[in-house]
Amino acid sequence: MKEWKSLVEQAKMGDEESKMHIINMLEPKINKSLLQTKPQERADLKQELVVKTLSVIQSFDTRSVPGFWRFMYEIENNAPRPKAAGR
Incomplete structure (x- = not known):
């Protein structure tokens, strides 16, 4: 996790x-996701995903990422409760 933050x-x-290291780390996931698209659209979509990733990096605030226990607390207290069967 510290590596990502750094x-x-x-x-x-x-x-x-x-930036290139981040893209290289994400490339296997990007390529796997591209298998769900038409082959002729993959190159353009991959380029768009890389551009979007770089854009998100610029706006990401590493100081606002919650720790594990804070994350769990937020999940438990903000998650919608499933409806009971038959209601």
């Missing part, structure tokens, strides 16, 4: 190597 912070400061 990479994002460096990428936000304009470090091209950090």
Whole structure:
């Protein structure tokens, strides 16, 4: 987790190597997701996903990421409750 935080912070400061490292780490997931699209659209969509990822990195605030227990607390207290069967 610290590696991601450090990479994002460096990428936000304009470090091209950090940006490329993030993209390389996400590439297997991106490629797997692209298998759900038409082959002729994959190259353009991959480029759009990379651009969107870089955009999200610039707006991501690493200081606002909750710790594990805070995250669990928020999940438990904000999650919609499932309706009981038959109601």
